[in-house]
Amino acid sequence: MAVLKILIVDDEVLERKALTKIINSSTPDVAVIGEAPNGRKAIEMAQEHKPDIIFMDIKMPGIDGVQAVKEIKKLEPGIRFIMVSAFNTFEYAKEVMQQGVKEYILKPSSKKDILASLGRVADEIIQERKQKEEQQNLKKNLDRAVSIAQKEWVSSLLVNQVQDITFEEWSQLLGVEITYGYIMLISLASQNSDLSREEKQERYLWLKEELKSISKKHEAVVGPMTDMQTAVLFLGQKATEKANFKTNAVAIIENLNSLYQKRFQSELRIGIGLPYNRANELNKSYQESVKALHELLKVPFRKYLFGDKQGSAENAGDAGILEAEKRLLDALREGDASQVLFDFDSFVKKLTGKETDRSFIKKSFEEMFILISRMLHELGINYERTPSIDEGDNMMTVIDTGKSHLMSVVHHVQVWRNNQAKGMLHKAKEYIENHYGDSLTLEFVAEYVGLSPYYFSKLFKDRFGMTFIDYLTEIRIKQAKTALLDQEKSLKEICYSIGYKDPNYFSRVFRKQTGLSPSEFRKTAAVTAEN
Template sequence: MTLLKILIVDDEVLERRALTKIIANISDDLTVIGEGAPNGRIAIEMAKEHEPDIIFMDIKMPGIDGVQAVKEIKKFNRDVRFIMVSAFNTFEYAKEVMQQGVKEYILKPSRKQDICESLERVLAEISLDRKQREEQHSLKESLNRAVSIAQKEWVSSLITNQVHDMSFDEWSQLLGVEITSGYIMLFYLEPEPAADFSQMEKHNWYSWLKESLKTITSKQEVLPGPMTETQVPVLFLCKKTAGKFHFKTDAQAIIDNLSTLFRKEPFKGELKVSIGLPYQHANELNQSYHDAILALKQLLLIPNRRVLFCDKQGSTDMPSLSAMLEIEKQLLEAVRQGDVNQVLFIYDSFINKMRENGDLQGSIVKKSFDELFVLLSRMLHDLGISYQQTPVIEDSEEIQQMFEKGKTHLLKIVSHVQVWRMNHAKGMLHKAKEFIETHFADSLTLEQVAEYVELSPFYFSKLFKDRFGMTFIDYLTEIRIKKAKDEMVDQGKSLKEICFSVGYKDPNYFSRVFKKHTGLSPTEFRKAIVS
């Protein structure tokens, strides 16, 4: 235990000295503050200044007595513990301080044994209280980390159009406030000429962005997604209770406040923001992400422009950009499948579309490739594939040389994905199955298994179902029911014991799951195998 401060309050100097001497011999973890306090008024002042952990408080003192002093000190320090000391064995005194939460009461002249026993009880109470606070703090930190991970996974799933089962009603229940619409902003830190961000600088910028958005948004819930290079998608959920929602006005206010904060930071780049359109249904948020992507593509082509809202009606470049985006999506899917022939075919379409659009300036081609490989990097990250190489393409190079470099790098990525699909993913899934079969009786979650095999929960879930034809929870249930059926042969085990031994905490729920999978209740099944 850390050093605890004790204040002794008594109008008799000899009593204060005697208590100080006794406490000094009890433990090195205890220290008495100064010479103590001779009355309630000074006790209050010393308690404010020194913030003691324990106060020995005499009840009968001139001026402000002990009971009044306790009440005043409790107003600004709810955690301090009191040990009341009195020459009068009067219940009324004890009753008044008990109402303030004081539990310890000793008579004076105090015996050393009484003082030690009383202190031991208070120290045990302080120790327990601090342990509980540490556990609560640790739990809160773990919960915050889990929520942050879950938010990033959900936003990542959303922007890849893999989420169909989360409605605004469910978000409203989760957040405790009605959600009416949502939209995506893309935050992009464009490096200064000749600047190159280190991983630490990228991490610092990402952390700054998340913390800053928390401080400047009140009308909306903010869910930052994963960072790829220096690009971060952020989902904004608009709350009904915040009053009337003005999309562009509210979004612009967020950007203005963020830009003001950004200018105070030493980041070696320029903050650029594109904003997708708002949508009233959760399953449409993927479109808002694509709106923001399209707007960012335009934004990067406009010198000295930092913010761009997507406006389908007013943007003449939307059709061609939309077609390019569709080709990029097809290309990413072909890479994910490791299909070389399809990748080469779609890559040719990608190049031809650039030619059709007349985007054959070196700087434009370079930006197109940079954006494509950012998307590929994000996809590889979501798959759990470690691949750090990036092509070095300069805008001063010949256009055809850029195209060849892009193709060469793309084929390297496809080759890497093929190897991973054949070896790593297969091995990780079998490793996951073994882990499930070993730990099926624990409170096992998909996130725990995904972490064990070092895959993202989203991709592990998808890969597991693709590989084994069933979801993680279906497989876990299958294992548990099989183990339960095996254990039912032993008539010495109760059904309740079997329920707990295979990982279920509620016998009624276990019974429902068992009947759903076998057609019989546990009791009916046991009778059937016995007869």
Template sequence: MLKVLIVDDEVLERKALTKIINGCSTDVRVIGEARNGRVAIEMTLQERPDIIFMDIKMPGIDGVQAVREIKKIDSSIRFIMVSAFNTFEYAKLVMQQGVKEFILKPSRKQDILESLQRVSAEILEERKRINEEQNLRKNLDRAVSIAGKEWVNTLLMNQVEDLTFDEWGELLGVEITYGYMMLFSLQEAVDLEHFIKDKQSWYLWLKESLKLVVKKYELMVGPFIDTQVPVIFLCRKTTEKIHFKTNAINIIEDICHLFQKEFFHAELRVGVGLPYANASELYKSYHEALSALQQLIKVPNQKFLFGNHEGNTEISTSTELFETEKQLLDALRQGDVNQVSVIYEQFVRQLSFNQQNNPKMISKSFDELFILVSRMLQDLGISYEQTPTINQSEDIKILFEDGKTYLLSVVRHVQDWRNNHAKSMLQKAKEYIELNYAEAINLELVADYVELSPFYFSKLFKDRFGMTFIDYLTKVRMKQAKTEMLDGGKSLKEICYSVGYKDPNYFSRVFKKHTGLSPSEFRKAIVS
């Protein structure tokens, strides 16, 4: 049954519409009447109607304003606008909100029912389409899951010559460029009885956690064999192969973090194979992951290892080195020359130890680092043409000096950018917030407006103004709310909506947290 809300400041009009609609069919039912736009917004939050008959000309919040606010609450609600002849031109404003149905006062019963029938049919057709898409997606996901598990089984036996990434890409609706294996292992930690009971629940937990954590890859989760679960990561075209280790570490760290919150009587270990561009070679990645997993026994307190083509393992991607790399990038982003120098020395020591002073491996690690630096600069919106010049030298000292020279040139460029260009962009963002606080603005929207990534915009904003984006937005809204409370003709709910909040209760909580008084207490204090 479709729920209908009637909004009109004339009680006779509301009653007449209610009687006509409730008498026409059992498929629609009027669930409420509102005398103005403000009440309509409140009732929408409570009742969630499917269709709203909205009068345009009403005191206070009129029909056009009410449509805008209700669309923010639920964009799927359909509107039928009701207008007298002298306000019909005014109705064109709501066409920008996607409203297509209008009827004139005094309304004929036939016009009302025809308009209601068209909108009802549109809603039912949309729901049917969504339901069909959901069922199709559900069936496809089930089929892909079953097929994926079988594919993993055949892969482990090196029998995948006739399967290609292109075929899987067509089924999944994405372009697959390469793939690799992870082997997750649950190691007994306490007693065998608990361990056996945990296995099945852990397997289900792992599948759900991977879905939650993994964003850049398509997953094929294999069966639980003994204590191990093989997982294929199919990498989309937009995921650069050179970042595979960084992305893999992020995934493993997130999974380990979630694992620590559970009460499994076991320990988690992960072996990672290398990426391959052909599906027929994925069995190699599996054996590399298996070799890495076996080597973990020899490495106390290490949660994961990467295998290589020789079947050995690399400890160069340990969490310690990864964390230092992240600190180095953060210091570059802050434009802190001293910190870059200090952290770089630490990075060099760790890299030299983990790569056993192998020039080729160190040069490769620098290549990966410089790509991350380039991406950071792009996200900040910084144009920097200079490219790193790392000589393919056998002299480790020269490699480290070349790396330091490039990073110091980057950090000085970032410093100049923060002192000049970034200030103007952040001021532009601040002005945008002050002009648009009443709208449904968020961090992503404002970051896009000043052409910065949300992550870097958030950090720069806090560095520049000493408060987070949401704290500043709240400060602006509270200041405006306190100003509007001086107008005794405005209700607190109207003020709530006018400063950008959808829920009066939430507005009240935020206001009290900000001022120490509830809105009503504050208004009483300033009036007296």
């Protein structure tokens, strides 16, 4: 049990010393942590030390004990008081009783009376702490049980096995009316991302915590994480909000993605299913979110897509339009002018062939311009000009505006690829060669050279014919071979010096690269040197 802290307040130094001696010698569970000669000093020390109990003299010059109690109660309401006075008057007792003070002892007090009063207050504090701790443990266990139950329920609805719980029952459990629900499938990173188990768990727990504060209009129930993807069930409270669920969903996504990018220097990709009024229909929403995320992952710059009842990506039209848009962005990134023109024509044909609504087509062009702007930003190309489309523009004007913009973008990409990109990649390669012994990640090196992880990875492989991980591994194994020639160095020492944390993993990677274990390589090298 924690020691209770006591503050003694009295304008008479002998009274303070006597009380301190009695209390400190009485029990190991209490200790005097300070003495104050007046009310003003008592207020300062109460704020600084936050004692559990204060022995407060009533009659003191300046701020008296009653005034001091009132001020301290405002600042630290949890502190208990034992009033000490040479005046046995009802008015004094009445004033401090109004402040919640229960103990009142007279000067001179016997040791027995002092300790009895202290014991009653201490027992009250200890009992309160026990009750609070029990309540906290109970709440913690209840929250954990509810969390497990919710996770299991989400898992059940994903495989379409939810038959035994309704929105009415969820309303009773959560204490709010639930009228509809929908699923977001959130990808926290690529399945093959080089993250440790602890890092993956950290991101998952972060998501659960942030959703509590972000999704104010919904109850968010987070399911288990599989291959860095997590299904989140959003339960809506007002039927009138269902029609605007996309607006609310986008607000949640943009807020969440902004926080995630700041914390992990990475972005979420999210597929969203449609809302349903019955719990046993939520599997449909999940299937829609799965298909939407599948389509989304084909396009590098989109952060989220809504699914429709047929499972296609509603925001991008059908799969043909989405694929044409992806090819167009890829051609722009490569700086291939002829391919850009070809893919732009294909995009326009598919878009106008499916849609006749002029406002929708204009909106699709504006969205494409935004995607291009994001792509340029990710590449590190400073190109701020984005064309505007007026309401009165006819279709040919819109198409010509788009084509002109694309040609201007291609030119800037070509200049960038011929100059800056080469320099950035060689800068990255040089950094890897000088820091192979550190815990390097693709994201860190990409940030170092000012490229997005996605494009850094793509450009690195295009330029050097191997992935970032393969190149880093090649450098580390090369250094390991050199280090193994020194018989004085242990395998563990070599492992750590080249950037690996696990000697067993280092041995597996070394064998995969060379066909020999580190020990076998060292023996072979030693025999070769002797001959």
